Amino acid sequence: MPKLRLDQAPPATLPLRFLLAMPCWGMAGGALLLVDADRALLTRWHPATLALVHVWMLGVLGNAMFGSLLQFLPAAAGATLRGWRGVPWLHGLFNLGVVLLVAGLHGQVRGLLLAAGIVLPASFAWLAAMTLPGLWTAVGERLLRAGIATALGFGLLAAVAGGLLALLLGLRVPWSLAAVDAHAALGVLGWMVLLLAAVARVTMPMFQGTGRVPATVQGTWLAVMAVALPLASAWHLAHGGDRLLPRVVAVGGASFAIAALGLQWRVPHARRNALYLHWRMGLCALALAAMATFAGRWLLAGALALGVGLPLLVGGMALEIVPFVGWIALRRRVPRGVQLPGVQRLLPDTRKRRVLFAHGAVAPLLLAAVLWPQPWLARLAALAQLLAWSVHGHALASALRACRAFVRRVGQPA
Template sequence: MSALDFAQAPPLARPLRWLLLSPLWGIAAGAWLAWRGEAALMGRWVPETAALAHVFALGVLGNAMFGALLQFLPVAAGCPLRLGRAADALHVAFNLGILALAVGLCAPSAGALALAPLLLALTPLGFAWAALPSLLARGARRALRGGIGFALIALLLTVAAGALAAFALRGDAALALEPLVDVHAGLGLLGWVLGLMAAVGSLTQPMFQGARRVPERALAGWFMLAGAALVTGAALRFLVDSQTGLALALALPGALWVLASLLLPMATARRRDAALVQFWRAGSIALGAACALAPLAAAGWLSERGGLAAGALALGVGLPLIVTGMLLEISAFLAWIALRRDCPRGLRIPGVGLLVPEPDKRAVLALHLVAAVALAAAVLWPAALARIGGGALALAHAATLAALARALRRARSFRDTLPPANRPHTHEEPQ
């Protein structure tokens, strides 16, 4: 951790409000599935299913990733993120945008569909404006910073494609909706989500999991492959109407990322069997299965239910498992940084592992694995199991939220037990 600049950490509340919304949206996704039942798993073009997919993609994953960026960029990447209190306004706009999109799809409401892209675009534009200049400047850790820049650019393209799809859905633009939505999904999943995970994971996996560090050239090579896959896949989808070509193009870098995430923690003498490694391992296996199923479904070798299974394994199981594992670690790390910065020097403070201990992480992991099996089964047999899958999802994300709340209570309890002379002092808010 010697390369981390703790002095640049934002106030605890700023990234935390994003991180806490992630499991809340997970609870909402589970409740929605439990309420709507089979109707929420009928097909990718069904409004209830589309709303559920976006609650996972934006609510669960988006909140966690933006919250992590607020902390990671200034502390670990050496890139000041001069959003200040504007980040709080973006947080409100982003989550209102998710709600507007869900209402617009399911009501349906043309007004909500027009408002949602505007609200959702503010956060990517704000983060890109604040971060891209320093990310793309010359300096150390070029592959890491370039990878995050790649992910943010992919996010901007994802937002643009999503806005065009919303306008086409409203009838305001004469665009081919199906290829546009496919490319929108590919940009979001490979470019933004996996791109950010690859960049951030190149630093956090060695730090938290004891994994081997990815060589800079290998990391840069993966981003070049991912960029080429996105361009090739989009061209095949738009120009020759090949959904299979797009799926294959996206599956290749996705499968390579899965392989690396599984092997790197094993190829070291410092291998750890902590719950975080198990979160990553289970999530990577689910993502690998999605990469295998998606091209088969696109080629018509599987039924539409097989395509839904691929989407559920990626958006509802694999990525949330990885994000939840990191969420527990990052939230404890944030609370530890706040204690370290606020308390007098020389005072021994609880370590990260005491704020979210392994038994808490293992309990959350067990519930998420049960929810993963329940969701996969619900996709295959929706009439019988959709409501059970929704309940399991809501319970797993509620357990995540409870674990985060306990970590904050432990940090607060430590502060409360300090004698007055050692109580946390005030400090200026970093910009």
């Protein structure tokens, strides 16, 4: 396991601005579903559905991944961030792009779609330029760095593909539905799942007390996914859509979920904390999403993966990262000799379990609204999502309030 380099961690405000945006977008997704309850969960092609999917994928998951990477790469992977002082601008550019895309898709506004088609790929390119050179020059943990770099490459490719689709939609140029499938596969499997699998190699043993997948096994899996995903995407585009690409996505997602669940199996009951439970539930949802993808149930697969599974995985990690970032900030500001509170005191496990309970209430309602599309069920799911993300945001804010309260107690300027 790599040694943490706390002195290389970036200023707390850099990752926090992304991580705190995550629950705000989660609440926005609940509000959007509440408004479009009669149409958002009927078909994957409705403008309201496309807008909701991108709120989840970019607003919630994208912000979480951007923020987590900015914290993880210097502290755990030893990768220097290039031009890190521009992170506030990157945060603004990325979230502006998400707003433009969601509003453009929802209202089919050409100007907003054209702007989003430029802004969002630019933000992913900026992130890649900030992180990939440092990954290349860092030493040690080659598999970890290779996994993150591969995921970043697929994320950039998915962003470029999505930007082209937004431009074509804004220009009213016809495009193939197979291109949307390829874009989604690159984003979900290539960007999200590969990045989670790479980072889990460090975070699962560190925070959940699991073992690690043998390096040869994970390296082989990464190489197979890195080759199979672009080849299957190209085949899918060339043949106007077939079953190969969904099967690659299903196998990739299921293999990650099953392997991680297997690692969790041997964790002693005493160490099965809130993060363990977040990941257990999220991994089960991801495995079910893979089964739905294999069966061609696209709307159900999207709800399981983007609405339940992946938010539980990245949201659970955010509950660990935010107090850890706050603790590092305290370590830098408080004079030596002053005993710092433990990270777990800044955000106790009981509060994290409340967040899990709130998110757990969303899952059955959202799945019921997909399987039996009724506006009243969709509204219940929307209200539950609004509540869950407000509880999540309150928990993250409470960790930062605990840091400020400790600073005031020891007499340091806030």
